[in-house]
Amino acid sequence: xxxxxxxxxxxxxxxxxxxxxxxxxxxxxxxxxxxxxxxxxxxxxxxxxxxxxxxxxxxxxxxxxxxxxxxxxxxxxxxxxxxxxxxxxxxxxxxxxxxxxxxxxxxxxxxxxxxxxxxxxxxxxxxxxxxxxxxxxxxxxxxxxxxxxxxxxxxxxxxxxxxxxxxxxxxxxxxxxxxxxxxxxxxxxxxxxxxxxxxxxxxxxxxxxxxxxxxxxxxxxxxxxxxxxxxxxxxxxxxxxxxxxxxxxxxxxxxxxxxxxxxxxxxxxxxxxxxxxxxxxxxxxxxxxxxxxxxxxxxxxxxxxxxxxxxxxxxxxxxxxxxxxxxxxxxxxxxxxxxxxxxxxxxxxxxxxxxxxxxxxxxxxxxxxxxxxxxxxxxxxxxxxxxxxxxxxxxxxxxxxxxxxxxxxxxxxxxxxxxxxxxxxxxxxxxxxxxxxxxx
Amino acid sequence: xxxxxxxxxxxxxxxxxxxxxxxxxxxxxxxxxxxxxxxxxxxxxxxxxxxxxxxxxxxxxxxxxxxxxxxxxxxxxxxxxxxxxxxxxxxxxxxxxxxxxxxxxxxxxxxxxxxxxxxxxxxxxxxxxxxxxxxxxxxxxxxxxxxxxxxxxxxxxxxxxxxxxxxxxxxxxxxxxxxxxxxxxxxxxxxxxxxxxxxxxxxxxxxxxxxxxxxxxxxxxxxxxxxxxxxxxxxxxxxxxxxxxxxxxxxxxxxxxxxxxxxxxxxxxxxxxxxxxxxxxxxxxxxxxxxxxxxxxxxxxxxxxxxxxxxxxxxxxxxxxxxxxxxxxxxxxxxxxxxxxxxxxxxxxxxxxxxxxxxxxxxxxxxxxxxxxxxxxxxxxxxxxxxxxxxxxxxxxxxxxxxxxxxxxxxxxxxxxxxxxxxxxxxxxxxxxxxxxxxx
Numbered sequence: 001x002x003x004x005x006x007x008x009x010x011x012x013x014x015x016x017x018x019x020x021x022x023x024x025x026x027x028x029x030x031x032x033x034x035x036x037x038x039x040x041x042x043x044x045x046x047x048x049x050x051x052x053x054x055x056x057x058x059x060x061x062x063x064x065x066x067x068x069x070x071x072x073x074x075x076x077x078x079x080x081x082x083x084x085x086x087x088x089x090x091x092x093x094x095x096x097x098x099x100x101x102x103x104x105x106x107x108x109x110x111x112x113x114x115x116x117x118x119x120x121x122x123x124x125x126x127x128x129x130x131x132x133x134x135x136x137x138x139x140x141x142x143x144x145x146x147x148x149x150x151x152x153x154x155x156x157x158x159x160x161x162x163x164x165x166x167x168x169x170x171x172x173x174x175x176x177x178x179x180x181x182x183x184x185x186x187x188x189x190x191x192x193x194x195x196x197x198x199x200x201x202x203x204x205x206x207x208x209x210x211x212x213x214x215x216x217x218x219x220x221x222x223x224x225x226x227x228x229x230x231x232x233x234x235x236x237x238x239x240x241x242x243x244x245x246x247x248x249x250x251x252x253x254x255x256x257x258x259x260x261x262x263x264x265x266x267x268x269x270x271x272x273x274x275x276x277x278x279x280x281x282x283x284x285x286x287x288x289x290x291x292x293x294x295x296x297x298x299x300x301x302x303x304x305x306x307x308x309x310x311x312x313x314x315x316x317x318x319x320x321x322x323x324x325x326x327x328x329x330x331x332x333x334x335x336x337x338x339x340x341x342x343x344x345x346x347x348x349x350x351x352x353x354x355x356x357x358x359x360x361x362x363x364x365x366x367x368x369x370x371x372x373x374x375x376x377x378x379x380x381x382x383x384x385x386x387x388x389x390x391x392x393x394x395x396x397x398x399x400x401x402x403x404x405x406x407x408x409x410x411x412x413x414x415x416x417x418x419x420x421x422x423x424x425x426x427x428x429x430x431x432x433x434x435x436x437x438x439x440x
Numbered sequence: 441x442x443x444x445x446x447x448x449x450x451x452x453x454x455x456x457x458x459x460x461x462x463x464x465x466x467x468x469x470x471x472x473x474x475x476x477x478x479x480x481x482x483x484x485x486x487x488x489x490x491x492x493x494x495x496x497x498x499x500x501x502x503x504x505x506x507x508x509x510x511x512x513x514x515x516x517x518x519x520x521x522x523x524x525x526x527x528x529x530x531x532x533x534x535x536x537x538x539x540x541x542x543x544x545x546x547x548x549x550x551x552x553x554x555x556x557x558x559x560x561x562x563x564x565x566x567x568x569x570x571x572x573x574x575x576x577x578x579x580x581x582x583x584x585x586x587x588x589x590x591x592x593x594x595x596x597x598x599x600x601x602x603x604x605x606x607x608x609x610x611x612x613x614x615x616x617x618x619x620x621x622x623x624x625x626x627x628x629x630x631x632x633x634x635x636x637x638x639x640x641x642x643x644x645x646x647x648x649x650x651x652x653x654x655x656x657x658x659x660x661x662x663x664x665x666x667x668x669x670x671x672x673x674x675x676x677x678x679x680x681x682x683x684x685x686x687x688x689x690x691x692x693x694x695x696x697x698x699x700x701x702x703x704x705x706x707x708x709x710x711x712x713x714x715x716x717x718x719x720x721x722x723x724x725x726x727x728x729x730x731x732x733x734x735x736x737x738x739x740x741x742x743x744x745x746x747x748x749x750x751x752x753x754x755x756x757x758x759x760x761x762x763x764x765x766x767x768x769x770x771x772x773x774x775x776x777x778x779x780x781x782x783x784x785x786x787x788x789x790x791x792x793x794x795x796x797x798x799x800x801x802x803x804x805x806x807x808x809x810x811x812x813x814x815x816x817x818x819x820x821x822x823x824x825x826x827x828x829x830x831x832x833x834x835x836x837x838x839x840x841x842x843x844x845x846x847x848x849x850x851x852x853x854x855x856x857x858x859x860x861x862x863x864x865x866x867x868x869x870x871x872x873x874x875x876x877x878x879x880x
Contacts, residue, residue, distance in 0.1 A: 002723040004683065004769060006691045014598065028678040030646070030843055048598035048646045066841030068678055100678060103841025104814035128640035128837040137644050144601045158454065158488035161584045163670050163852075165871045166606065166653050167619075167630075169878045179607075181621045181630070184659070184875050190607075190621070190630075197871060200568035200880075204577050206470070206488045212652065213606050219624070230603050238468035238508055238540060243444065251446045283442040329444060374544040393880045397568040401506030401543025403470055412603075431605045431637065435624050438609045440640075440833045 013075075014047045017090050020075040025092065027052075028100070031067045032084075032134075033112035043094070045069065050086030050266050051134065053078065056094045065112065066103035072096040084134050086266040107132075120427070127431055127440055138267035140430060142260065143416040145267070147211060149259030150232055153252040159234065160205035164197035166190060166213065170393075179217045190215035193409060195341070198235040199370060200397045202405040206237040211412070221435045223424035224309065224362065226413060228433040234367075235407030242343075242353040242369040245406045246283070246329050249357060249365065253327070254278050260419075271420055282319055283329040286351070289315050305334040313361040331355040333368075340380050341394075343369040343406070353406070360418040367408025374398040453515075454487045457530050460515040465532065467492075468540070471507045472524075472574075473552035483534070485509065490526030490706050491574065493518065496534045505552065506543035512536040524574050526706040547572075560867070567871055567880055578707035580870060582700065583856040585707070587651060589699030590672055593692045599674065600645035604637035606630060606653065610833075619657045630655035633849060635781070638675040639810060640837045642845040646677040651852070661875045663864035664749070664802065666853060668873040674807075675847030682783075682793040682809040683723075685846045686769050689797060689805065690721050693767070700859075711860055722759055723769040726791070729755050745774040753801040771795040773808075780820050781834075783809040783846070793846070800858040807848025814838040 013025040029045035029052065043054040043063065054071060056063070063069065073092040080088040108126070109118050111133040116123070123130045131137055154161075168191045171178045179190040194210050201208040214231040236248055257275050260268060268275060284292070289307065293299040297314050307315070307330065319328040332351040335344050342352040354368030371377045377398050378388045388395060416428035426432040431440060453465040469485035469492065483494040483503065494511060496503070503509065513532040520528040548566070549558050551573040556563070563570045571577055594601075608631045611618045619630040634650050641648040654671040676688055697715050700708060708715060724732070729747065733739040737754050747755070747770065759768040772791040775784050782792040794808030811817045817838050818828045828835060856868035866872040871880060 001763070003720040004686045004690050004723055005720045006687055006694065030643075030677075030841070046646070048600075068841075068843035070678070070680075100680070100844050101812055101841065104839045107840050126836065128643065128833075129840050131641075131644040140602070140644075141600065143603075147601060148595070155588070160488075160581065161587060162580070163583075163653075163870055165668055165873055167655070167668055167873055167878065179621055179623070181619055183619070183878055184657075186878060188878055196880075201571075201870075203470075203568065204571040204580075206486070213603075215607070217624075228605055228607055237470075238510070240510075240540070246444045247446055250444050254446065280443040280445045283444055323441070372541055393568075396566065399544045400547050400569050401470070401508075401541065403508035404540050430603055430641075433605055433607055438607065438623055438626060438628055440636075 014049055017052065017075065017087055021077055021090060023075055024072065024095075025075055026070070026072050028068070028070045031063060031065050031069055033065055034063070043097075044085065045071065051084055052087075053080055053085050053091040054094050055091055056097070062099055062102065063097060064102065066107070068100040068102075070098040070100055083269050120424070124426070124432060124437060125440070131430070135270055138270045139416065139420060139422070139428060141267045142264060142271070142273075142420060143412065143428065145260045145264040146256045146415060146419065147232075147412065148263075149256030150252050151209075151211065152259065153255035154207075154209040154234065156255075157207065157236075157248070157251070159207040159209045159236070160201070162194075162198065162201050162205070162208045162210050164191075164194040164201075164210060164212070166215075170196075177217045179215050192216055193231065194233050195339075195409075196394050198233055198407060199341070199394075199402070199405065202235050202237040202407075203397050203400075203402050206403065207235070209234045214409075219435055223426065224414075226425055226429055226432050226434055229414075229425075229429070230412035232410040232412050232415075233407065234409075235405055237403040237405040239369065239404055239406055242331075242355070242406055243283075245367055245369065245408060246281070246331075246355060246357075249367065249408055249410075250278065250281055273420060275419070278325075278327065280325075281327045281329055281357075282323050282325055283331055283355075284315070284319075285332045286330055286334065287332070289330050292318055305337040307356070307363075309362070312358050312363055316358050316361045326360050328358050329355050330358060338368070340384055340386060341370050341377070343371050343376075344380070355408075357408070357410075359415070360421075362414060362418060364414045364418065365408045365410040367406065369404070369406035372398060372402045372404050454489055457492065457515065457527055461517055461530060463515055464512065464535075465515055466510070466512050468508070468510045471503060471505050471509055473505055474503070483537075484525065485511065491524055492527075493520055493525050493531040494534050495531055496537070502539055502542065503537060504542065506547070508540040508542075510538040510540055523709050560864070564866070564872060564877065565880070571870070575710055578710045579856065579860060579862070579868060581707045582704060582711070582713075582860060583852065583868065585700045585704040586696045586855060586859065587672075587852065588703075589696030590692050591649075591651065592699065593695035594647075594649040594674065596695075597647060597676075597688070597691070599647040599649045599676070600641070602634075602638065602641050602645070602648045602650050603652070604631075604634040604641075604650060606655075610636075617657045619655050632656055633671065634673050635779075635849075636834050638673055638847060639781070639834075639842070639845065642675050642677040642847075643837050643840075643842050646843065647675070649674045654849075659875055663866065664854075666865055666869055666872050666874055669854075669865075669869070670852035672850040672852050672855075673847065674849075675845055677843040677845040679809065679844055679846055682771075682795070682846055685807055685809065685848060686721070686723070686771075686795060686797075689807065689848055689850075690718065694718055713860060715859070718765075718767065720765075721767045721769055721797075722763050722765055723771055723795075724755070724759075725772045726770055726774065727772070729770050732758055745777040747796070747803075749802070752798050752803055756798050756801045766800050768798050769795050770798060778808070780824055780826060781810050781817070783811050783816075784820070795848075797848070797850075799855070800861075802854060802858060804854045804858065805848045805850040807846065809844070809846035812838060812842045812844050 029047040035042040078091040116133040357365035469487040475482040518531040556573040797805035
């Protein structure tokens with residue numbers, strides 16, 4: 001009987017190419033570009049980890065851009081300046097090249113130049129091939145690096161990774177911004193947030209996280225919105241102050257940025273991004289923000305209970321100038337604009353123990369402490385004209401004991417967008433969904 | 441201005457309790473059970489990592505089961521036999537205990553006994569509190585451990601973590617088992633599989649993975665089915681044989697099982713599970729399986745192009761007896777039952793280069809090599825009466841060059857179910873969705 005076993009992999013060279021100088025190696029990849037220099041040519045080959053420079057002694061019949069190839073060659077030291085190549089301190093002198101597949105057609109746009117000169121609609125329509133441009137690919141490697149850094153932190157802080165349902169009977173945020181689905185004859189919705197479920201899970205695991213899609217049927221078509229996005233959700237229990245949640249979030253961001261600096265140098269250089277470690281984040285109360293906006297920017301206060309996109313942008317500008325920080329926590333949002341489960345500040349109950357984290361002009365996180373006592377939750381629902389019996393599936397967790405807890409949700413695509421400095425959140429989404437876009 | 445910084449955490453003791461013998465520690469948790477022994481009592485406290493035994497000199501007013509508490513105490517060596525306690529080689533002599541929250545009501549069932557004597561409907565209806573029973577909680581810790589072990593392997597093999605849309609215009613599997621949603625006046629669906637997207641991504645990153653929800657509107661209500669589940673999806677490029685995909689899957693399972701053995705000993709003991717390392721997995725061709733079923737089990741061959749649940753169960757029994765393996769790969773499924781993108785075997789085109797992985801009587805994975813050449817894909821679509829122009833969004837990746845690739849999708853809940861030995865896949869799902877269940 002045939003048996004499957006795990007054999008030695010070809011990948012070892014690809015993972016640490018510089019260690020193989022002077023050695024014969026085998027590896028596979030996809031030909032990114034060919035530079036014919038007469039009696040030899042450079043064949044730049046995309047591996048899983050970057051673009052290797054290979055030197056081909058004589059032009060090989062049939063090797064063209066887009067071919068998948070298997071190469072045997074000798075690793076030599078090199079000094080390459082082209083930032084598309086990685087690593088730049090070695091190259092491979094090709095001894096044998098085998099073609100594994102060959103494209104039917106040449107690409108409709110040139111992915112071997114310094115810029116991909118196509119508009120965003122073409123880019124999104126042909127995402128399956130426009131992502132092959134190294135700088136587009138790099139966006140999603142950076143996104144991966146952020147996720148890994150965040151997750152490493154969550155795991156090191158003893159959070160349990162949870163999986164909550166995306167088809168739900170009730171929306172956590174309520175309102176009209178919710179996609180409806182027919183579920184075997186019943187009306188159901190796509191989740192807007194795992195809020196209720198992650199709160200349940202603090203009663204079981206104390207600290208939990210989930211990185212998963214959420215859905216918002218918002219009709220605006222702006223560069224700030226997508227209708228399906230990845231929410232990095234955290235909920236931590238046994239907090240004694242809601243500042244602990246912010247401290248936790250700072251720790252997570254530090255971990256994410258460190259991971260980029262350590263493991264994504266190629267992509268950071270390619271996208272020309274400087275990432276600085278984040279030491280501390282300034283905190284302002286919502287009312288203080290409104291004061292600053294009035295006194296320093298003469299902004300008209302249109303919505304007294306929330307910050308507009310312009311206000312978010314201005315306060316970030318102010319903090320950046322004053323402290324050098326790209327981040328600012330805004331705390332104590334008015335109770336009326338926060339959901340019923342938000343904990344009011346006992347000192348001043350018209351404010352909540354909540355926060356937003358603003359980053360480079362935009363809100364990337366909403367978080368705060370939640371009500372954990374059953375009676376307090378019931379009273380809050382009464383005060384809002386809600387019927388506690390409609391929310392028994394939620395308050396049952398509180399009834400049988402729920403530790404003091406709070407958390408946040410962070411939009412992964414917005415974080416990616418702002419780390420890289422992209423114009424639109426859609427550019428930080430592999431296959432964006434908006435009011436006009438459902439494909440590919 | 442207030443600033444958030446990251447301070448030293450209380451968690452260090454919780455993470456390595458045995459290292460703190462003889463020391464004074466502070467930690468937080470939730471009181472799981474109290475055993476009053478007259479002049480002292482055991483207070484068993486759930487931390488993020490297990491249940492610690494704490495010794496309280498005199499009965500403290502107000503401390504009851506379900507309270508969140510903050511404890512200061514002295515760590516002492518101990519020899520505890522109760523497998524609910526972890527770790528069992530230390531206990532904490534309480535010096536001070538502060539109550540952070542206290543439950544409104546006592547639990548409607550007893551979570552401090554050896555068994556949770558409630559039926560599955562009650563268990564699911566009250567999942568937010570039934571998961572507080574240590575053996576229920578352990579199921580989802582095991583699930584987490586499997587995910588982490590799988591993901592570690594994928595990352596060590598240079599796979600890129602991708603995020604693909606869950607709202608789609610076309611179903612990857614087709615058929616009626618698909619949830620429909622209204623998307624701003626257009627008809628859309630919930631994804632059944634990230635198949636098309638992960639294939640696109642091999643053209644960009646070569647090796648990719650995604651662990652995310654998928655949705656199947658299947659009307660059967662069995663212990664094998666849920667309507668929303670977590671699919672562990674992998675697609676790897678530059679394969680030279682489809683056996684490489686199986687080898688990759690074996691490596692992933694080895695990594696997952698090793699992670700359980702290394703980091704989830706408490707939960708394994710609690711659930712009384714023996715996990716053995718997986719050295720190799722036997723492989724049988726589909727036709728060989730049918731032969732064995734006929735000759736050894738006298739089973740009537742009802743569906744010549746697929747295996748029934750009974751057949752899956754019987755062949756697993758046969759392999760277990762013959763080789764001791766809980767796993768078996770079945771390869772070369774008939775082309776007619778596999779999707780259009782499956783690669784036919786050039787040696788015998790009525791069979792595909794595909795496989796299922798069966799584990800303890802049930803299919804947990806479907807995988808295989810895919811067509812990567814454009815012309816081959818177009819011809820396959822023609823041969824099935826499909827219009828290639830309807831699938832241009834898919835074949836565009838092939839047209840501009842797609843490396844030889846293949847992959848698999850594994851149902852996380854089924855894997856969890858079978859590792860633990862649960863009767864139903866629903867029991868391995870935090871908040872299961874079936875034809876009758878949409879809450880909580």
